[in-house]
Amino acid sequence: MEESDPMTSPVPEPGALTIDPSGAMHGRTGGYEKRLGDMSGVYRDERAFAAAVAGHGADHVVYRVEEHRSGDGPGALIIGTSTLLPGRYGDEFAVTRGHLHARADRAELYHCLSGRGVLLMEALDGRSRAVALEPGAAVHVPGHWVHRSVNTGDEPFVTLFCYPADAGQDYALIAEAGGMARLVVDDGAGGWTTRPNPDHTGYRKEAA
Amino acid sequence: MEESDPMTSPVPEPGALTIDPSGAMHGRTGGYEKRLGDMSGVYRDERAFAAAVAGHGADHVVYRVEEHRSGDGPGALIIGTSTLLPGRYGDEFAVTRGHLHARADRAELYHCLSGRGVLLMEALDGRSRAVALEPGAAVHVPGHWVHRSVNTGDEPFVTLFCYPADAGQDYALIAEAGGMARLVVDDGAGGWTTRPNPDHTGYRKEAA
Numbered sequence: 001m002e003e004s005d006p007m008t009s010p011v012p013e014p015g016a017l018t019i020d021p022s023g024a025m026h027g028r029t030g031g032y033e034k035r036l037g038d039m040s041g042v043y044r045d046e047r048a049f050a051a052a053v054a055g056h057g058a059d060h061v062v063y064r065v066e067e068h069r070s071g072d073g074p075g076a077l078i079i080g081t082s083t084l085l086p087g088r089y090g091d092e093f094a095v096t097r098g099h100l101h102a103r104a105d106r107a108e109l110y111h112c113l114s115g116r117g118v119l120l121m122e123a124l125d126g127r128s129r130a131v132a133l134e135p136g137a138a139v140h141v142p143g144h145w146v147h148r149s150v151n152t153g154d155e156p157f158v159t160l161f162c163y164p165a166d167a168g169q170d171y172a173l174i175a176e177a178g179g180m181a182r183l184v185v186d187d188g189a190g191g192w193t194t195r196p197n198p199d200h201t202g203y204r205k206e207a208a
Numbered sequence: 209m210e211e212s213d214p215m216t217s218p219v220p221e222p223g224a225l226t227i228d229p230s231g232a233m234h235g236r237t238g239g240y241e242k243r244l245g246d247m248s249g250v251y252r253d254e255r256a257f258a259a260a261v262a263g264h265g266a267d268h269v270v271y272r273v274e275e276h277r278s279g280d281g282p283g284a285l286i287i288g289t290s291t292l293l294p295g296r297y298g299d300e301f302a303v304t305r306g307h308l309h310a311r312a313d314r315a316e317l318y319h320c321l322s323g324r325g326v327l328l329m330e331a332l333d334g335r336s337r338a339v340a341l342e343p344g345a346a347v348h349v350p351g352h353w354v355h356r357s358v359n360t361g362d363e364p365f366v367t368l369f370c371y372p373a374d375a376g377q378d379y380a381l382i383a384e385a386g387g388m389a390r391l392v393v394d395d396g397a398g399g400w401t402t403r404p405n406p407d408h409t410g411y412r413k414e415a416a
Contacts, residue, residue, distance in 0.1 A: 011331050015348035016339045019319065070350045075314035075372055079348050106283035109370045111227065111319075123219050131224045140223035140287050142278040162317045162370040164283055 015068045015079075021114040021135070023066065023083030023158040031066040031080070034097070035059050041175065042097060044183065044199060045090030052089060062087065063096055063149075069165060076165035082110075084117065084149050084157045091185040093192060095120075098148025098180060100203075102168030105143035111160040112137050116153035118184050118192065121145040124203050128182045130194050133159065146174065146203065150184040152192040177203045223276045223287075229322040229343070231274065231291030231366040239274040239288070242305070243267050249383065250305060252391065252407065253298030260297060270295065271304055271357075277373060284373035290318075292325065292357050292365045299393040301400060303328075306356025306388060308411075310376030313351035319368040320345050324361035326392050326400065329353040332411050336390045338402050341367065354382065354411065358392040360400040385411045 018026040025031075037058030043049045052060075067080030087094030098120070101108075110119055112133040119139045121129045124146075131139050132152075141147050151157035174180055178199035187193040226234040233239075245266030251257045260268075275288030295302030306328070309316075318327055320341040327347045329337045331354075339347050340360075349355050359365035382388055386407035395401040 011333070011335075011352040012350045014327075014329050014337050014339060014350060014353060017346040017348060019344055019346055021344075068348050070315065070348050073313055073351070075309075075311060075351050075375070077315040077317060077348065077370070077372075079317050079346070101283075103283060105281055107278065107285040109285060109287050111368065119222075121222050125219070129222055131222060136227055136229075138225040138227055138287070140225060140276050140278050140285065142220045142222060143281070143283050144219040145222060160319065162285070164285075164372065167283070 012070045015070055017068055017079070019081060019113070019160060021158060023064070023081040023113070023156065025066040025068065025081050027068060028066045028080070029068050031064065033061050033064040036062055039097070042095065043089040043092050044179070044197065045092065048090040052087070061085070062094065072165050074166065077162055078165050079162050081113070082149060082159050082161055084151045086151045086154050086156065088186070093184050093186070094151045095184070096149045097171055098146060098174050099169040099171050100146045100173050101143065102170045103166060106164045106167035107143050108141045108147070108161060108163035110139045110141065110149070113158040113160055115151065115155045115157035117157035118150040118152055119147060120150055120180060120182065120184055121147045122181050124205060130182070130184060146180065148180065152184065173203055177201055220278045223278055225276055225287070227289060227321070227368060229366060231272070231289040231321070231364065233274040233276065233289050235276060236274045236288070237276050239272065241269050241272040244270055247305070250303065251297040251300050252387070252405065253300065256298040260295070269293070270302065280373050282374065285370055286373050287370045289321070290357060290367050290369055292359045294359045294362050294364065296394070301392050301394070302359045303392070304357045305379055306354060306382050307377040307379050308354045308381050309351065310378045311374060314372045314375035315351050316349045316355070316369060316371035318347050318349065318357070321366040321368055323359065323363045323365035325365035326358040326360055327355060328358055328388060328390065328392055329355045330389050332413060338390070338392060354388065356388065360392065381411055385409055
């Protein structure tokens with residue numbers, strides 16, 4: 001495997017970070033926010049989504065990422081926090097867009113810092129897994145799993161993540177498949193469950 | 209970069225983990241313990257070390273690692289906890305052996321879950337950095353930094369770590385150099401400071 005050469009690319013300084021359960025990360029090098037208007041087409045209930053846009057405005061922030069990067073050579077990592085605000089669109093809970101890594105074999109850690117949620121994961125062979133997260137729980141997502149966060153609670157759902165800097169994100173895969181194969185929905189009894197997404201047409205196989 | 213092939217190597221299941229501030233990790237796939245007898249030659253004060261062995265026995269556990277691995281292809285990660293018990297050897301605080309990654313450019317995350325300590329890091333160009341950690345603080349250790357944990361408190365010092373599965377550890381580098389360039393010692397006022405290690409003879413440069 002290719003190695004970066006510290007003689008030609010200076011070795012960066014360590015990153016000293018402070019990670020708050022709220023998702024605020026002191027020492028971050030970057031980040032981004034996603035707004036309601038960025039989530040068009042993600043939820044099945046278009047009427048519920050349109051009502052949310054009418055009520056909150058398309059600029060309403062629905063999740064944000066803060067991250068620390070240090071170099072981009074092989075072996076480099078991206079460390080950060082994901083903060084997904086609570087929400088409901090019909091019976092679906094608020095989700096991140098979700099992705100497969102562009103380099104599909106790159107793994108990722110999600111470690112819950114606050115709130116309650118689910119990590120929804122789907123392999124291209126048809127397996128689907130939903131792991132509940134609360135503070136102290138974590139998921140090791142191996143490569144080749146499509147994954148998204150779901151907020152099943154009433155507070156922001158915050159996770160610490162760590163993944164290889166060369167992973168990249170394939171966001172189109174889910175949209176092209178009509179959404180993920182399963183939806184995380186209200187179970188009518190104060191909790192959550194999953195049900196099949198009737199719009200899901202299967203993932204393109206070359207993504208593996 | 210080489211990619212693993214999910215058609216020939218089945219995609220592993222996600223790892224659902226519960227990570228306690230004590231360092232106990234439910235869902236782990238492995239781990240190890242280091243005992244006082246494994247730490248021979250690590251501390252400068254040989255008399256203080258011999259007294260600790262006489263008092264506690266060579267089998268006394270000084271730190272333990274619990275970890276979760278999922279595959280070992282490119283892009284795979286190792287996620288775990290490091291629990292370093294408190295201790296003093298002369299004016300030196302208890303440390304892990306420390307290492308440079310065998311693939312030196314592999315980075316690592318350390319996120320403090322409980323206790324108080326320092327991550328001591330040294331680059332082969334002579335830079336030395338000591339970052340204090342308490343719960344909520346973290347360090348992003350870029351590749352090419354020798355690193356070790358130091359417990360500067362009275363309780364176990366527990367960190368969550370995440371690093372590429374192909375990193376490996378070069379433990380000999382520090383021993384061959386007569387120890388790390390700096391020591392983390394009692395400052396005589398209830399805190400810690402660093403001072404040069406007079407036995408340090410420099411790191412072999414090909415380790416970069």
